[in-house]
Amino acid sequence: MTIFPKRRLFLGMVIFAVITSIALFQTANAQVVIxxxxxxxxxxQPLHKIFGSAPPVNALIYTLDPRLLAGWNLPLPPSQRQYLDPASRQLPVLGGWFGQGYNADIGTILQAHxxxxxxxxxxxxxxxxxxSKLRALGLPVFNIKLHNLTDYMQAYRLLGEVFNKQKRADKLIHYLSEKNDALQKLRTRIPDQNRVTVYFAGSPDGLRSGCDESMPTATIQWADGENVFHCTVNHFQGYQQVSMGQLLRWNPEVIVTDNPIFLAKVYTNPAWAPLQAVQHHRIYYIPQQPFSWFNRLYSFMQxxxxxxxxxxxxxxxxxxNDKDIQHFYQQFLGVKISDTQLREIMRP
Structure with a gap:
């Protein structure tokens, strides 16, 4: 399955660029944008402070210009702050609207102006x-979609225009397009029957995973892996319970996890010993700093x-290699990471 076909991606970008050029026009002190x-x-115009409704939105705003952020949705632990631009480390926590019981107080948002x-x-x-309430109070609300790479590239192009950061947006779009092309070329070189089978362990016991069509595990397909958990998504986040019996039947060649508790115990758990991923020591921890490299919701970090x-x-x-990681952090997050910091990022 091709997740981000190059031709469709290119056509989508061209069409959206045309629509954007038509949609943007200036009024006396404002910009009207579709x-x-x-x-x-x-x-x-001009914009001084911008707030995103959910963590992926604020992270995207950050990559265009961290000085524009009005605040974060959630507290930033110290381990996360060191990999972010100093201008963003002490911003207030304003909450947000992204499910799981998180609801920002509109009064708190207004105080951030x-x-x-x-x-x-x-x-x-x-x-x-x-x-509706925000608009009634005179706050403009701008909607973006962030469900796949095409969405991200379109959001970057559009917000680059809105924020007057077109060159910055173009630079990030170029990176995304170039690396996606490289991954697509890999797919053409790996026959379907030779694709490595992968299981994502998303809980302390390792028995909660993401369906092959879910957002949490989309990165597996993007990397040309074969997610062993084929199922119908029955929840927004795509996580479902699996049994040890299922896992033994699947016998994945590789296991990836974002759970350090699972990682610390898996090699000494006799129930997992028969799996070839355990026997060949092919269990990998997904880096989390400053944002997850897989993410439970779609992110540019993917x-x-x-x-x-x-x-x-x-x-x-x-x-x-390591230089590619350091280049990405400088390109998207605006920070230079040392070899020591890189080692910290890569371990649980």
């Missing part, structure tokens, strides 16, 4: 009513995670 939900939004709120679209649960995993699965066919 957002990714098709709504015309009157955006004040954002010029624009960027919302993840389509809305979930009560988010539509929140947007382009890095896909390259890392592709090299783990096919070390002879896909080149990737």
């Amino acid at each position: 957002d990714m939900s098709g709504e015309a939004v009157n955006i004040p 954002p010029d624009l709120i960027v919302f993840w679209y389509p809305y979930m649960g009560p988010q539509a009513s929140v947007v 382009i890095l995670g896909a390259q890392w995993l592709a090299h783990k699965l096919y070390p002879q066919q896909f080149a990737f």
Whole structure:
């Protein structure tokens, strides 16, 4: 299965660029822009502070210009702050609207004086009513979609125009396109019958995983791995329980996990001993700093995670090294990481 076909990706970018060029026009002190939900939004200019409704949105805003961020959705632990631009480390925590019981107080948001709120679209649960309240208070809301690479590239192009950061957006889009091309070329060199089988262990006991069509495990397919857990997604996040019997039947060649508790115990757990991934020591921890390389929701960090995993699965066919990681952190996050910091990122 081709997740991000090159031709479709290119055509989508061209069409969206044309639409964007038509949609943007200036009024006296504002810019009217058609957002990714098709709504015309009157955006004040210049923009000084912008707030994102959910962590992936704020992370995207950060990559365009961390000085524009009004605040974070969740507290930043010290381990995370060191990999972010100093301008963003002491920003207030404002909450957000992204499910799982997280609901920001509108009064708190107003106190941060954002010029624009960027919302993840389509809305979930009560988010539509929140947007209506924000607009009634005079706060412009701009919708973006972040469900796949094409969405991300379109969001970068559009927000680059809105934020007056076109050159920065173009630079990030070029990186995403170039690395996606490299991953697509890998796919053409690996016959389906030779694809490495992979299992994602997403809980302390390792028996909670993501379906092959879910967002948490999309990176496996992007890296040309074969997710052994084929199922129908029955939850937004795509996680479901599996049994040890199922896992033994699948017998994956590689296991990836974002759970350090599972990683610490798996090699000494006799129930897991028959698996070839355990026997061949091919269990890999997914780096989490400052944001997950796989992520439970789609993120630009997944382009890095896909390259890392592709090299783990096919070390002879896909080149990737520490310099590539350091380059990514400087390119997207604006920080230079030392060799010592890199080792810290790579371990649980």
